[in-house]
Amino acid sequence: MMSTQKHFILLRGLTRESRHWGDFPSLLRKAYPQSEIILLDLPGAGLLHKEKCPLSVDEITKSLRKSLTQQDLLGKNSMTFIGVSLGGMVAMKWAELYPEDLSEIILINSSAGSIIPIWKRLKPDALITLVHASINPKKQHSIIFDRVCRRKENKELLIKAWERIHLDKPVSFFNANRQIYAAARFKLSQKIQTRGLVLTSEGDDLVSSDCSKAIAKYLNYPLKIHPWAGHELPDDDPEWVLKQILNFC
Secondary structure (H helix, E strand, O other): OOOOOOEEEEEOOOOOOHHHHOOHHHHHHHHOOOOEEEEOOOOOOHHHOOOOOOOOHHHHHHHHHHHOOOHHHOOOOOEEEEEEOHHHHHHHHHHHHOHHHEEEEEEEOOOOOOOOOHHHHOOHHHHHHHHHHHOOOOOHHHHHHHHHOOOHHHHHHHHHHHHHHHHHOOOOHHHHHHHHHHHHHOOOOOOOOOEEEEEEEOOOOOOOHHHHHHHHHHHOOOEEEEOOOOOOHHHHOHHHHHHHHHHHO
16 A cells, blocks of 8 residues: 555546546555545546537646646646546646646557657547447447457446446537547647656557557656557556556656
8 A cells, every 4th residue: 555645637538538447546546545536527528528629639738727626736746647548648738738737647548649640549440440339329339349448358347337428428429529639639749847657558459559659759758568458458457557657656
């Protein structure tokens, strides 16, 4: 058990929300029992599913920072931002715009257009999968699972959870496309000074692990590679993710 008091911000990626973290926040809380865990939702998802998502990661970041209920944490270099995919892009943009807020960022299967070609940021056949899922609502979550996860024993449980989340607070087709557009436009405009860690999955069938490798090299961040997990690394192996965070923080 760790006793260090920290303030974690957790943010998932495209069409995901805070409940998609599953058991990971509980594992993090057990490891850091004196720490605060702040679960954010992208505009257009989760608690913000009725909001219009901005068309840039820059504006998404500014919106999330403005809406942060723990405003007393800003400007104190006290927050650890853990972001998956688009959530990682927000973490990088936050570190670029507001470095005084963060002590470190942890990027999971993320990407950036300035240093990585578009066909690696979203694998060409993955786009076909996403279109297939969008026109098959009854099988949508099963189709997506097969693309983003590798731990098959979790499939039925996760799909049911994703279906409940979607029925409760659905991400509209309109907002999903706005999130995709914002992610596609994202670029690292400058090197980030905030301390960071990059985690990636060798089995990522949505975004090439070369994206994380390029980010780690560009930012001079340590890189840890999971040998088999898919894009949704915190779903496939949350214990491994936690271990990397414990070793880093």
